[in-house]
Amino acid sequence: DVVKDVDENFITTFLSEVDNKEIEQNLRELTKVPHMATTEGDEQTVQFMLKRWKDSESGLDEAWREEYSVYLSFPDPKNPNKVTVVNASNAVLHTVREKEINYTSDQNDPNVVPPYAAYSPPGNIKGKLVYANYGRPNDYMLLNETMDLRGTVAITRYGGAGRAAKAINAAPYGVVGVLVYTDPYDINDGLMSDQNETYPHSWYLPPSGVERGSFNTLYGDLLTPYLAAKGIVQKWYSPSEITPIILKHVTFSSKITRIEFPALDGKMAPNDWQGSFPCPYNFGGPGFKAASTFKDSKVKVDIGNYDVVKNSSNVMGIIRGSVEPDRYVIYGNHRDSWVHGAIDPSSGTSVMLEISRVLGRMVKQGKWRPRRSIIFGSWGAEEFGLIGSAEYTEQYFTKLSERTVAYINVDIAVNAPGFESTSVYDNWIKYTNKTSPTHGVIPRFLEVTTLRLSITSGSLLWTCPTRTIGARIYPAYHTAYDTFDYASKYIDPGFTSHQAVARTAGNVLLRLADSLLLPLSCGDYAETLEDYLKEAVMQYEEQLKAKDLSMEPIKLAVSSFRRAASHLEEVIKNSDLKNEPLKVRMINDQLMLLDRAFLDPLAFPDKYAFRHVIWTSSSAGKPTFPGLADAFAKAASSGQQSDWDKVHYHLSILTQAIEGAAHTLTSTF
Amino acid sequence: DVVKDVDENFITTFLSEVDNKEIEQNLRELTKVPHMATTEGDEQTVQFMLKRWKDSESGLDEAWREEYSVYLSFPDPKNPNKVTVVNASNAVLHTVREKEINYTSDQNDPNVVPPYAAYSPPGNIKGKLVYANYGRPNDYMLLNETMDLRGTVAITRYGGAGRAAKAINAAPYGVVGVLVYTDPYDINDGLMSDQNETYPHSWYLPPSGVERGSFNTLYGDLLTPYLAAKGIVQKWYSPSEITPIILKHVTFSSKITRIEFPALDGKMAPNDWQGSFPCPYNFGGPGFKAASTFKDSKVKVDIGNYDVVKNSSNVMGIIRGSVEPDRYVIYGNHRDSWVHGAIDPSSGTSVMLEISRVLGRMVKQGKWRPRRSIIFGSWGAEEFGLIGSAEYTEQYFTKLSERTVAYINVDIAVNAPGFESTSVYDNWIKYTNKTSPTHGVIPRFLEVTTLRLSITSGSLLWTCPTRTIGARIYPAYHTAYDTFDYASKYIDPGFTSHQAVARTAGNVLLRLADSLLLPLSCGDYAETLEDYLKEAVMQYEEQLKAKDLSMEPIKLAVSSFRRAASHLEEVIKNSDLKNEPLKVRMINDQLMLLDRAFLDPLAFPDKYAFRHVIWTSSSAGKPTFPGLADAFAKAASSGQQSDWDKVHYHLSILTQAIEGAAHTLTSTF
Numbered sequence A, B: 001d002v003v004k005d006v007d008e009n010f011i012t013t014f015l016s017e018v019d020n021k022e023i024e025q026n027l028r029e030l031t032k033v034p035h036m037a038t039t040e041g042d043e044q045t046v047q048f049m050l051k052r053w054k055d056s057e058s059g060l061d062e063a064w065r066e067e068y069s070v071y072l073s074f075p076d077p078k079n080p081n082k083v084t085v086v087n088a089s090n091a092v093l094h095t096v097r098e099k100e101i102n103y104t105s106d107q108n109d110p111n112v113v114p115p116y117a118a119y120s121p122p123g124n125i126k127g128k129l130v131y132a133n134y135g136r137p138n139d140y141m142l143l144n145e146t147m148d149l150r151g152t153v154a155i156t157r158y159g160g161a162g163r164a165a166k167a168i169n170a171a172p173y174g175v176v177g178v179l180v181y182t183d184p185y186d187i188n189d190g191l192m193s194d195q196n197e198t199y200p201h202s203w204y205l206p207p208s209g210v211e212r213g214s215f216n217t218l219y220g221d222l223l224t225p226y227l228a229a230k231g232i233v234q235k236w237y238s239p240s241e242i243t244p245i246i247l248k249h250v251t252f253s254s255k256i257t258r259i260e261f262p263a264l265d266g267k268m269a270p271n272d273w274q275g276s277f278p279c280p281y282n283f284g285g286p287g288f289k290a291a292s293t294f295k296d297s298k299v300k301v302d303i304g305n306y307d308v309v310k311n312s313s314n315v316m317g318i319i320r321g322s323v324e325p326d327r328y329v330i331y332g333n334h335r336d337s338w339v340h341g342a343i344d345p346s347s348g349t350s351v352m353l354e355i356s357r358v359l360g361r362m363v364k365q366g367k368w369r370p371r372r373s374i375i376f377g378s379w380g381a382e383e384f385g386l387i388g389s390a391e392y393t394e395q396y397f398t399k400l401s402e403r404t405v406a407y408i409n410v411d412i413a414v415n416a417p418g419f420e421s422t423s424v425y426d427n428w429i430k431y432t433n434k435t436s437p438t439h440g441v442i443p444r445f446l447e448v449t450t451l452r453l454s455i456t457s458g459s460l461l462w463t464c465p466t467r468t469i470g471a472r473i474y475p476a477y478h479t480a481y482d483t484f485d486y487a488s489k490y491i492d493p494g495f496t497s498h499q500a501v502a503r504t505a506g507n508v509l510l511r512l513a514d515s516l517l518l519p520l521s522c523g524d525y526a527e528t529l530e531d532y533l534k535e536a537v538m539q540y541e542e543q544l545k546a547k548d549l550s551m552e553p554i555k556l557a558v559s560s561f562r563r564a565a566s567h568l569e570e571v572i573k574n575s576d577l578k579n580e581p582l583k584v585r586m587i588n589d590q591l592m593l594l595d596r597a598f599l600d601p602l603a604f605p606d607k608y609a610f611r612h613v614i615w616t617s618s619s620a621g622k623p624t625f626p627g628l629a630d631a632f633a634k635a636a637s638s639g640q641q642s643d644w645d646k647v648h649y650h651l652s653i654l655t656q657a658i659e660g661a662a663h664t665l666t667s668t669f
């Protein structure tokens, strides 16, 4: 029936069938061995996904794998990465621990990749140690005012700046190597002892734990920007966005962080430089403190990383739509991990498999078929820079652009224990800070993430409010402690949080796939534009007037958009949708494609692949139009006319993008 | 009825109602006075179009005007453009005629703009005259081998190279000014006398006639690339693509072409430098021939052109579709002329008005409404660089991209007398040289023109086969002789050719607007890709192999495309379209959007707005993929690795664009 709406009874059935024990079992299977991208463990997960999705009782219509040849980076077992302390005669005084301590035998699995900074170039350097806080631009700048940084090795802590940024920000000062550690302040509420404070006794990071990660700045396969990494002919590009200095992790238990910290000498650093070690963090060095056993010694960093092109697989599955098979709702999760990846990403994979099991069963039993096609995407090589999903979008760019209603991403499903017993909805209401004139307080669930395709997207995650704990992420993130044991003991015993996520994500998925009229509100979009405009006017209008730049056109554009959105909402209200399937299709096209009007491939020449003029990333930190905000910050700082011209440019493209979007919502001409 | 197909009886009725006398009367009205863009005459044509399209008996559903503030160039009546010959003491020996001779009183209309090169910069230069053939790169290069071109004024003839190119190609040699004339060889079958050979006695160009034109290289409003020229904020760009040297026309009757031609001295130039003057064309000069009364004199060129931003209007009209109002068939014609513009463009305007009259009447009488919306576009400021239509597409970019089934353009409707009495179809068959394995000999009617939006487009024009006459265009083109008198005496007495064009264009329009299934064949598209591939393999495969570049992936891509096209054709054959309106919509979306898959905004960074990887313009002159052809020509010439990398790049993006397009034709995943 082409005008059937979503069936609330079916959703209720779906919710009741989502089984926490199934999710637990999924997780157990997925985390038996480490499954880093392109390893044998990863291939096993590919087979596992295919088996589930091809199951005769609860599988999907079709499942298959898609391979890409992607540029990865690994440590060399024959030439392992090392951090040592060497004295003037090059005698090794100390070797930093290379491996996380084993507590549960998981950490001893031979396939646990030693902690390493992926995409750090290989090399051998030596230098005096300095502490550089989070490695943000200001941190190095401040440090550089008190000492000569040339030839030094900077030790930084996770947080505050992206991984690669800690090296990129250091390079101009002549720093030759960067170390990264996790300060217990940032992740552990200050706790440090594995005797009774950290894992295996709690969820906190043990002293030898190391957060692995990818240290590049682009996403997607580095060799093939804008093209799918397949076939003979595509690899032609020399990767240039890899970090300029070698990088390595150290643990917070290491002597060179805990005991011989150079920061123990010298002038005291500001408050936001302090961590949890029981001592002040100062602008010490370069080099170890005067009283140290390592005084006059240098830190030596030897990196044997090698780059290699390997085949990474995405696993895809589909339930074809009965009425509009050419309209896609895509649900994605990455499958690859750094080590066992229990929380990241297998908590999400477990949830995805449970959703697909319940829905698959309904389809196989002939009880249901969605109106629109549901596509499940199990992405590979995400940890190396969102590679699997990026290549997928590059390969199917046009088709996805034209037909995708929405994309739901669930990477980590649950990363914190539940603290309260409120409903999901009430919980959201409590912790959000957004108030809508139309709706009152609303949860910021559906953050529209910026994709090059400009498809309405949402991300779902059960997490801790950051006011409760200081951590930016769960403590075992990317370490050898992110295991089934950890997840089942300290994150979600009973897996009922996972179940809640599966129900919620599935609920959204079903409404997107089955609602006659797409549940996308252009009035809400207008509200966001109005909020952004209000902020922009407040921040910029006066100074722009002084430069002869008027904001009247963009105000008019936002009003036009609001009028057009209201008009479409009136049309919807006055339409007899149940009797006009073509009209439904027409309106749904308008709703689905609304975001595409904001794409401008020329708007951000310095950003790789970012094209959406409303949702592109911004460094200005203001809740307003990103291109305008960044251009304004630059012009206000430089004062140059060419930079004010760029502000004018961004005002222009924004204005016309908003008007263009409004035109798609009005009646045909 | 949502599954009704096009009504052949209705088309027959339409064909029979198209009236040649109505077309004649339209032309009479439109050509009463000159109507150059943004003049009072142009405003009168705006009012005329609005009146017709708002007529209560034969108008459209709605008609309106859209204004843009565009950057134009005009001669200054207070400082008219002049070409003179001056001797060493600066005495004026000769002044080139500034105005076309009056034969019918039309040429004496005060609003006839004097011949001028639009967008030539103002200036005053003086130099020795040289003849530079068509002003192509090779022409200047060859000339430069025999003489020093610095400080010279080059006289070139129309043809062979674009208008602006004649100056752009000259600039590197130090040429200070360029004159352009029409050689009787290129336009007049050598004829020159207005006593009995040319107009007013025939259609040939009289001696004082001058082809006006725009001498810039971009299209659209020069100040607002990629943005609509509206509102306060958009004008921020400094036009840079205007010609580097001042330009002026001279007539072929002028002394400095006919009698004192510098080319009369010196070594004889090659065959393709010869024209129709009764003398050899030599590599003479710089300066007039030794025996000339002008010997030792220079040519002085004074240009008073000024640039100005003025409001230009498009007039739009719509007949809304009854079933799919959000699907557009757009029919366009530009309305502005250089002078009276009888053939260019008013022959087309007259035809468009007749089509809209017949269809409008049917709608007003409640006898018919198209399935899809028909939009008529009467573009302004085309003569200055396709400005009106370009701004329109920039303003409504997203909406047009997503919803336009096809664009039909009829600029000049008829530009030559009919020589034979065959049917339109047989006539096409006879003069085409394309043979299709599927269809046999087919007329190349629907040339897909390259637009930034990648909308299927076609251009329609009744013309002379170039084998019959040597002219590249009808002789009175862009002159003060393109009048009603000219059109009705020498191009289409009786206006039956115009009628045939109106019937043919209307026929196509109706089939696009009313057919249940869009009459667009993806199998034909596959055939073109196969032709292009065959040529590319023949031209390039061996040399590419030598550079380690394989054509196997692109061969696979074209095969995939063919398979996908065949698959869709099977689906169509096996579908019960009359009972599945949503399926019809789905398939029509695939057909309509097929071209969009070939858009790549990063593919041609040196070309303004060209994005279609199959149909973009090419300078290599080969019937194959343009980006590949141009990249190959460059690499083969330079031999540089970076140029071969660009060939690799074009092979890659082509391959993936073709694969991506194929994906849109297959079943959903």
Ligand SMILES: [Ca+2]
Residues within 6 Å of the ligand: A220, A221, A223, A224, A225, A226, A227, A228, A229, A390, A391, A394
């Ligand atoms: Ca890629």
Ligand SMILES: [Ca+2]
Residues within 6 Å of the ligand: B220, B221, B223, B224, B225, B226, B227, B228, B229, B390, B391, B394
């Ligand atoms: Ca423009």
Ligand SMILES: [Zn+2]
Residues within 6 Å of the ligand: A334, A344, A345, A382, A411, A412
């Ligand atoms: Zn993850």
Ligand SMILES: [Zn+2]
Residues within 6 Å of the ligand: A344, A383, A478
């Ligand atoms: Zn991760």
Ligand SMILES: [Zn+2]
Residues within 6 Å of the ligand: B334, B344, B345, B382, B411, B412
């Ligand atoms: Zn024209």
Ligand SMILES: [Zn+2]
Residues within 6 Å of the ligand: B344, B383, B478
């Ligand atoms: Zn013209």
